[in-house]
Amino acid sequence: MTEQPPSHRELFIGMLQVALSSFGGGLSAWSQRIVVEQRGWFSNEEFLAGLTVARLFPGPNQINMAVYIGTAFHGLSGALVALAGMLMVPFTLLMLLGVAYFSFHTLPAVDRVLAGVVAAAAGMALSMGFKILDQYWKDPVALLLAAATFVAMEFFHVRLVPVVLIAGPLAMAWDWPRSGRSQNQP
Amino acid sequence: MTLPFLLTGASQSAVLLADLAAVGTASVAAASGAATAECTPTSLTDLGHLLQVLGTFLGLSLFSLGGGNTLLSEYQHISVNQFCWLTSSQFADLYALAEAAPGPSSMLVGLLGLGAAWPEGPWWALLSGYGAELAILLPSTILMVLACLSWSRLKDSPWRVAFERGLGPITLGILFEVGIKILRTADTNAAGLVVSLVVCALMLRTRISPLWFMAFAGLLGGLGVINR
Numbered sequence: 001m002t003e004q005p006p007s008h009r010e011l012f013i014g015m016l017q018v019a020l021s022s023f024g025g026g027l028s029a030w031s032q033r034i035v036v037e038q039r040g041w042f043s044n045e046e047f048l049a050g051l052t053v054a055r056l057f058p059g060p061n062q063i064n065m066a067v068y069i070g071t072a073f074h075g076l077s078g079a080l081v082a083l084a085g086m087l088m089v090p091f092t093l094l095m096l097l098g099v100a101y102f103s104f105h106t107l108p109a110v111d112r113v114l115a116g117v118v119a120a121a122a123g124m125a126l127s128m129g130f131k132i133l134d135q136y137w138k139d140p141v142a143l144l145l146a147a148a149t150f151v152a153m154e155f156f157h158v159r160l161v162p163v164v165l166i167a168g169p170l171a172m173a174w175d176w177p178r179s180g181r182s183q184n185q186p
Numbered sequence: 187m188t189l190p191f192l193l194t195g196a197s198q199s200a201v202l203l204a205d206l207a208a209v210g211t212a213s214v215a216a217a218s219g220a221a222t223a224e225c226t227p228t229s230l231t232d233l234g235h236l237l238q239v240l241g242t243f244l245g246l247s248l249f250s251l252g253g254g255n256t257l258l259s260e261y262q263h264i265s266v267n268q269f270c271w272l273t274s275s276q277f278a279d280l281y282a283l284a285e286a287a288p289g290p291s292s293m294l295v296g297l298l299g300l301g302a303a304w305p306e307g308p309w310w311a312l313l314s315g316y317g318a319e320l321a322i323l324l325p326s327t328i329l330m331v332l333a334c335l336s337w338s339r340l341k342d343s344p345w346r347v348a349f350e351r352g353l354g355p356i357t358l359g360i361l362f363e364v365g366i367k368i369l370r371t372a373d374t375n376a377a378g379l380v381v382s383l384v385v386c387a388l389m390l391r392t393r394i395s396p397l398w399f400m401a402f403a404g405l406l407g408g409l410g411v412i413n414r
Contacts, residue, residue, distance in 0.1 A: 054330070058249065079330070090290070118371055118374065
């Protein structure tokens with residue numbers, strides 16, 4: 001971290017700037033550009049370490065990254081200020097869009113356009129699994145676990161919470177770091 | 187002027203929603219082969235309804251693995267099948283809106299909260315929308331703060347290594363299920379399905395902004411090529 005830690009106000013404005021710059025996409029790239037290159041709040045290594053934590057823990061990655069940035073300087077209050085800065089404008093816009101949707105979505109023209117947009121969005125959702133498939137491709141145990149999770153949810157309609165609570169500890173026990181991998185024993 | 191208009195709009199859409207709900211659940215049941223009964227909302231006061239929204243999302247927050255997208259099919263189940271906040275096609279619309287709008291796409295939760303309370307009028311709906319987003323973010327934010335403060339100790343802990351390695355494949359399986367579920371929820375015609383598959387391939391092979399795909403597909407929808 002550089003000599004002068006940002007105040008709460010500067011944190012808020014910085015994250016607001018990230019949110020406004022990223023209209024149209026590329027939130028994570030903008031966050032790095034503004035926080036590391038323009039404002040010098042973090043070194044590149046510190047920023048990347050933050051991304052690791054943000055991806056690891058529950059919650060949306062970009063939101064967690066804002067929490068990481070805020071926490072680094074002011075703990076919980078910094079996290080809340082950074083979150084507010086990042087979300088306030090986009091979220092309010094989205095709420096207005098939502099109000100417009102519920103007011104007008106029954107108009108045939110609106111519904112027709114939305115049917116098209118929905119088809120594209122479904123394609124984006126479908127790509128999410130394929131995107132991270134590469135990193136598990138050479139690991140048969142991981143693929144088996146992924147397949148079992150998929151089958152349980154898709155064909156046996158097991159809900160998300162029981163899946164994570166049952167499969168999570170089993171997988172963690174299997175993957176517990178040890179020198180020689182022997183039997184599955186936590 | 188605007189407020190009465192919005193309110194009448196709300197009551198009209200509530201009637202329409204009731205009609206659509208029957209159709210929506212029927213088509214979902216047919217598509218999945220699951221015996222989903224007709225969705226009957228629990229009758230609650232306005233405040234009770236709000237608390238239902240808040241409690242639901244507070245409880246789900248810590249299960250948002252893999253950047254939050256793992257929760258999508260749970261959201262669909264809760265808002266369409268369990269609590270009857272939305273019809274299936276409304277859910278698909280809101281998902282698409284959240285993807286298209288600027289900002290993190292996880293803000294979908296705010297739209298679900300908005301939809302849950304829409305029959306109670308736009309002001310309740312906005313309260314419910316902001317509340318839903320706060321509820322889904324609060325627990326994961328607190329955990330993230332704790333994680334940041336103790337990261338130097340956590341970094342090399344066996345718990346961290348096991349969590350990262352073990353939960354990764356589970357996330358992978360969930361994301362595939364989510365993809366299939368959203369595709370089924372979209373429930374478009376053959377042209378729409380082709381567009382979905384092409385978009386999926388382009389998302390993986392190119393770095394074109396997804397906004398272009400949505401704009402183009404929206405145009406196809408407007409022209410009547412894609413419908414549902």
